Amino acid sequence: LDLLQIINYGNRTTSDGVISLMPNPSTRFTGRTEAIAKLKRHFFTNTKDAVHKRKFFLLYGMGGIGKTQICLKFVEEMNDSFSQVFWVDATSSGTIIQALKGTCQLHGLDCSPESALGWIGSLKENYIMIFxxxxxxxxxxxxxxxxxxxxGNILITSRNSAMMTLTSPQNSLE
Known part of the structure; x- marks a missing residue:
């Protein structure tokens, strides 16, 4: 996986106006090494099963504390470990659908959210989907x-601690 491809993914607009939503990492982001280390341990501790069993993780807390930047740094550091990175702006159902349409267009699929999800779900490689x-x-x-x-793997950022019902307290970090 080409890191430049991931980072530049956020800078493209497709022919029907679908905007790819991968943000560019902040050049001023530093620290949070403990959080990134926890993500690495979570997603790669039992690498023998990494491709075969889906793992979930939640980063939650107040807005502006760096949840997105932690994810971007994690993807940057671990890009060779993922065959695909799917970045989804999960602000609303509409933004999720827009991101899934972008995935369809990039991979030449029928442009429906169901097609994108079905294709992603059929991947045999170790992908990560970030909501x-x-x-x-x-x-x-x-x-x-x-x-x-x-x-595959699911990583969620949210201000809403109730998202923990999708992961678990031990697979979450505030």
């Missing part, structure tokens, strides 16, 4: 956008 800013949706409303199957 960023899942602050307003209820956990059940976000969960419908998880790809089918048990592979």
């Amino acid at each position: 960023d800013n899942a602050d307003i949706l209820l956990p059940a409303a976000l969960e419908v956008y998880f790809p089918p199957g048990m592979r």
Whole structure:
């Protein structure tokens, strides 16, 4: 996976106006090494099963404390470990659908959220899907956008600690 491709992914607009939503990392972001180390341990401790069993993790807390930047730094440091990185602006159902349409267009799929989720769920490789800013949706409303199957990884950022019902207290970090 080409890191430049991931970072530049946020700078493209597609022909039908769908904007890819991968933010650019802050050049001023430093620290939070404990949080990044916890993500690495969580997603890569049992690497033998990493491709075969889906793992979930939640970063939650007040707005502006660096949840998105932690995710960006984690992806930057671990980019060789993921075959695909799917960045989803989870501000609303509409922004999630927009991100899934962008995935369809990038991979030449029928442009429906169901097609994108089905394709992602069928991947055999170790992918990560990041749902960023899942602050307003209820956990059940976000969960419908998880790809089918048990592979890949899901990382969620939210101000809403109730999202912990999708992970667990031990798979969450405030």
